[in-house]
Amino acid sequence: MRFIITGGGTGGHIYPALSIAEGLKKEFDNPEILYIGTRSGLEKEVVPRAGYPIEFIQASGLSRKISFDNLKTLLRTLYGVGQSIVIIKRFKPDLVIGTGGFVAGPVMLAAILLGKSTLIHEQNAYPGLTNRLISKYVDHIAISFEESKKYFKGKKITHTGNPIRKEILTRTRNEGYKNLQLDRNKKTLLVFGGSGGAKSLNQAMLDFYKFIQKNPDFQLIHVTGKRDYKEHLKEIKERGIELSPRIRIEEYLYQIEDAYAVADLIIGRAGAITLAEITARGIPAILIPFPYATENHQEHNARTLEKKGAARVILDHQLTGDKLAEMVNEIFSTQGLIKRMKEASLKLGRPDAEERIINIIKEILNK
Structure with missing residues (x-):
């Protein structure tokens, strides 16, 4: 089985992703796992140290204020979607998993456009912007707090909690x-x-x-x-x-x-x-x-x-x-x-x- 995992910027998005990766290794025989992140996020150091291959795309977060920077972010995101499409077509994953952070947006959007099976995991009680935006189009949403359900109406949602180290x-x-x-x-x-x-x-x-x-x-x-x-x-x-x-x-x-x-x-x-x-x-x-x-x-x-x-x-x-x-x-x-x-x-x-x-x-x- 082949899996792409994405999520980054901070440890709050990366460590749950790595816990899921460890779970995949225990459940499936020799799964191929590829991580997609950005060079500016913590994942650049943490993921290779955990023993997983990583590829990088362009992505950045939206400013909460109306600004010219948001136009640049939009263009960067579109470019990141294109990069993700190339990676996904080449790697041919059975499932694409996102754990939030701005890098997850372009990757998950590319997976949705290509008709790939998708899962997102939300760590916080109030979901992040990326997960809120793409939640309508993914196959399943895993949440860490019961309170998060109200932000993902009408979708297949499971309260799983946050994966932690054994x-x-x-x-x-x-x-x-x-x-x-x-x-x-x-x-x-x-x-x-x-x-x-x-x-x-x-x-x-x-x-x-x-x-x-x-x-x-x-x-x-x-x-x-x-x-x-x-x-x-x-x-x-x-x-x-x-x-x-x-x-x-x-x-x-x-x-x-x-x-x-x-x-x-x-x-x-x-x-x-x-x-x-x-x-x-x-x-x-x-x-x-x-x-x-x-x-x-x-x-x-x-x-x-x-x-x-x-x-x-x-x-x-x-x-x-x-x-x-x-x-x-x-x-x-x-x-x-x-x-x-x-x-x-x-x-x-x-x-x-x-x-x-x-x-x-x-x-x-x-x-």
């Missing part, structure tokens, strides 16, 4: 404590702002550390992100903050699965992949949506968890260390609340998302 699910609590050398008798808070970190969250932590110092039942893992790590340590020193041994500051965690395994509460951004991972493990959260995410999709994601009782939400401009401390204290001191949040998170999780998507693919191919 290590996220299989790492045990004991392994996490051992690998991170943490105290298993303390409540563990994991704070991180996504792969790049979050400046506002790091700033709030400077005041939040006091809460940990005063409450010996807690231990904290704070991942600053590589960009802000040295500056954050410098600011701690300048402020004269003496850190307890129960506070660990890391620039990056390569084995985030260890931290997930021991975390009693997560404080962080509301990217689709992060939420898929924490709900698969049933971890309660305080979410601070990235305020500049395209079409404010992170707040849509966060509010979905909040409505179901799995998370609390603080908007970025309202974030302070004191507000965080107050919320953490309330979550742990209110009888049964942390347990109810954990149960709500687990109900939202889709640990079998990859298998659900592969089942849809088999259904499409068997038509």
Whole structure:
């Protein structure tokens, strides 16, 4: 079987695509998989490192304002459609799969024009522009949040969830404590702002550390992100903050699965992949949506968890260390609340998302 997969720009589109690719390798004998991306996106580095061949087309995103740049984008998109048609005709895929991002638009449009079988996967509660535009013409839509259904009326839609790495699910609590050398008798808070970190969250932590110092039942893992790590340590020193041994500051965690395994509460951004991972493990959260995410999709994601009782939400401009401390204290001191949040998170999780998507693919191919 031959498959073309496309989706890019950011990890939020690329990593689900790679998870689907891994699922295809497990399900089919020696499938041929070709990735289509752009040279400007993260996929240029990530996809070859994952062991998949990649070809590049021209594509760029639309500006949200009326501008001359949008005319250039339209012309570039049309050129990208032409490039995609050439690639698809040569490769002859049995199915073309898109996971969003502006590169997916030209590829999926080319596949539709050529009459190829098509599937798109939407990661966020509020669908991206590319997926909304092409959704009317594809064979099937896989969504990660039940709330997304209303944006794709009248189509064949399946709530699959977001595919995640198996290590996220299989790492045990004991392994996490051992690998991170943490105290298993303390409540563990994991704070991180996504792969790049979050400046506002790091700033709030400077005041939040006091809460940990005063409450010996807690231990904290704070991942600053590589960009802000040295500056954050410098600011701690300048402020004269003496850190307890129960506070660990890391620039990056390569084995985030260890931290997930021991975390009693997560404080962080509301990217689709992060939420898929924490709900698969049933971890309660305080979410601070990235305020500049395209079409404010992170707040849509966060509010979905909040409505179901799995998370609390603080908007970025309202974030302070004191507000965080107050919320953490309330979550742990209110009888049964942390347990109810954990149960709500687990109900939202889709640990079998990859298998659900592969089942849809088999259904499409068997038509």
